[in-house]
Amino acid sequence: MTSKSPVRSCDDVDETALSFAEIKALCAGDPRIKERMDLDVDVSRLRLMKADHQSKQFRLEDNLLKYFPEQIEQNKGFIQGLEADMATLAAHPHPEDGFAGMEIRGDTLVDKENAGAALLDACKEVKSSDPVQVGSYRGFAMFVSFNAFEKQYELTLRGEMSHKVALGTDPRGNLIRIDNALAQMPQRLTSVQSQLDNLYQQQEAARAEVGKPFPYEQELREKSARLVELDTELNMDGRGRSQPQQATAKSARSSVLSKLKVPPVHGAPDKTHKKEMEVR
Structure with missing residues (x-):
């Protein structure tokens, strides 16, 4: 489900079946068969761990080459944009007990009630989600769009960054x-700076981890070699019996052609021949 190679398939451990050679070795009290079964489980587990380790190494390399540099540069741009917009906002303050004024369709309105009403009138002419510039406010261009899903107008104040408001x-x-x-820009700046610091920490941690070898490589190598050795000693072919046993059983069979060459006795049915043919 995760598309990661170490977990693409698995065996149902509740339905483990023993081969003929394994059952024979268990019946004979051979301790090697238990060792072989334990090693098989350990080697499978270690191989999955190694595959997962390699996948993590590849992801770390990709992050160091692409993800972290892109995200760091993007957040640096956000910081510069927010700082520039904060300077713009500081350069256009409200007068004491007053209103800085709002420009709507070329008209400058210094009364809050009139400015708010003019903004609503401008919104009524916007019928789509495409932003339409309707004026400016405190050094920021104002764009209005209609959100059909929420059924409301949205105002976007654009400087170096965009600041959205639901009207x-x-x-x-x-x-x-x-x-x-507009007053939330300092909080946004603090959040972006924290995110940038976190990216730097993740980048350093990735650099420390990338290139590390699989910690259980020696154990995997030793157990894999011992598993091959046990398979050779037990002479398992994976089909339940050893190769010499199959060869002996095959050579011990009587030839059907030799039976066919024997002439039947006239007057008496060859019951033995008939029985053998039925078995075959």
Whole structure:
């Protein structure tokens, strides 16, 4: 389900079947068969662990070559953009007990009620999700789009970065929402800086882990060699019996052609021949 090679297949351990050679060795009290079964489980487990280790190494290499550099540069760009937008916001403050003013369709409105109403009127002309510029506010260009799924208008303030606001039906309430979205830039900057620090830490940890050998390589090599040695001693071919036993059993069979060459006795049926033919 995860598409990772170490877990693409598995054996049902509840339905483990013994081969003929294994049953024979167990009946004979051969301790090598138990050793062989234990080694088979250990070697399978170690091979899965090695495959998982190699997959992790490949992912670490990909992250060091592509993922971390891209994410680090992206977050650096976010930081620069937020810092520039914070400077723009600081350069366009509200006057004491006043309103900085809003430009809508070329008209500058200094009254909050009129500015909020004009913004709602401009929104009514927007019918699609494509952003339409309707004015500017505190140094940021304002774009309005209609979210058909949420059935509401969305305002985007664009500087170096984009700052989105969901608009309501209250003119003054919309202005408060816009100011709150702009005031959240310091928190966004802190979050991006923390994410950048985390990326640097992950990058250093990946550099320390990449290239490390499989820690159980020696154990896997020794147990695999011993498993091959036991298979040779027990002479298992994987089909339940050893090769010499199969050869002996095959050579001990009587030839059907030799039976056919023997002429039957007239007057008396060859019961033995008939019985042998029926068995075959």
